[in-house]
Amino acid sequence: MTAPTPLLSLHNISKRFGGLAVISDVSFDVSAGARMALIGPNGAGKTTIFNLVSGFYQPDEGDIMMEGRAIQTIASRHRIGLGIARSFQNIRLMPHLSVTENIMLGQQARAGGVVELLKPLSFFGHSHWRDEAQALLKDMGLHTYPGEVVANLPYGIRKKIEVVRALVARPKLLLLDEPAAGLNAAETDSLTGFLKRISDTGVTLLVVEHDMGLVRRLCDHVVVLNFGRKIYDGPTANVQNDPLVLEAYLGPRDAASPAKTAEGCHAA
Numbered sequence: 718m719t720a721p722t723p724l725l726s727l728h729n730i731s732k733r734f735g736g737l738a739v740i741s742d743v744s745f746d747v748s749a750g751a752r753m754a755l756i757g758p759n760g761a762g763k764t765t766i767f768n769l770v771s772g773f774y775q776p777d778e779g780d781i782m783m784e785g786r787a788i789q790t791i792a793s794r795h796r797i798g799l800g801i802a803r804s805f806q807n808i809r810l811m812p813h814l815s816v817t818e819n820i821m822l823g824q825q826a827r828a829g830g831v832v833e834l835l836k837p838l839s840f841f842g843h844s845h846w847r848d849e850a851q852a853l854l855k856d857m858g859l860h861t862y863p864g865e866v867v868a869n870l871p872y873g874i875r876k877k878i879e880v881v882r883a884l885v886a887r888p889k890l891l892l893l894d895e896p897a898a899g900l901n902a903a904e905t906d907s908l909t910g911f912l913k914r915i916s917d918t919g920v921t922l923l924v925v926e927h928d929m930g931l932v933r934r935l936c937d938h939v940v941v942l943n944f945g946r947k948i949y950d951g952p953t954a955n956v957q958n959d960p961l962v963l964e965a966y967l968g969p970r971d972a973a974s975p976a977k978t979a980e981g982c983h984a985a
């Protein structure tokens with residue numbers, strides 16, 4: 718029996734900025750339905766991988782395949798139509814709009830532009846786009862917030878709203894860039910449950926994250942980058958004892974100490 722085609726595959730991807738090799742010959746697969754983490758020390762190339770997958774950058778070498786189709790030459794704005802959505806490390810919501818209106822801004826691509834969305838919003842206060850946005854908020858357990866102005870909500874809730882906004886495109890693959898950055902422990906716990914709930918709806922998650930607690934609780938598979946090269950691709954359960962990963966996070970001398978684990982990932 719042949720293995721199913723991965724949802725996303727990177728084949729021998731390299732990316733240079735000027736003379737600097739930022740990604741070197743990186744390959745990995747993301748299976749449909751997976752909850753996978755992309756980790757590594759600062760500057761390892763994680764965000765660059767996201768920028769390559771979402772089309773902000775073109776690779777210098779290699780192929781990016783979505784459901785078996787090479788997409789690296791497809792413009793960023795069209796990748797959403799292929800099922801790739803992204804939420805950013807820094808919240809990019811419009812603080813003075815309501816939760817619902819922020820979600821509606823995520824509907825632009827499907828609505829054919831912001832004017833179409835704003836027409837019924839301004840003149841009738843009701844539209845099927847608004848209904849859809851509110852239904853999605855309710856499905857994700859955020860139904861108590863739809864009319865609230867985003868600026869008035871706690872940071873942890875705003876993070877969830879940004880993720881919901883990415884979901885309106887009905888993605889197959891959701892790229893999450895440091896979703897737990899800036900959250901306290903309780904907010905991170907709540908976000909982890911929230912992301913599991915999204916995963917249960919069939920959305921594949923690829924998460925860049927420094928918080929190893931979240932990675933352990935959410936993801937079953939991890940890819941580790943260091944200096945733009947892949948050094949680990951396997952189960953989350955084994956990553957913190959992998960010698961190359963230990964060395965990447967702790968340096969060669971500390972990594973040799975038997976007492977050390979890559980728990981230092983958190984601090985990196």
Ligand SMILES: Nc1ncnc2c1ncn2[C@@H]1O[C@H](COP(=O)(O)OP(=O)(O)OP(=O)(O)O)[C@@H](O)[C@H]1O
Pocket residue numbers: 734739757758759760761762763764765766
């Ligand atoms: N547009 C660019 N031009 C030049 N260098 C870049 C550009 N984008 C990223 N880099 C460099 O590429 C390297 C990898 O950066 P990247 O942001 O992908 O790392 P990262 O693993 O996401 O780091 P962090 O965990 O700190 O966010 C860094 O040395 C960075 O300075």
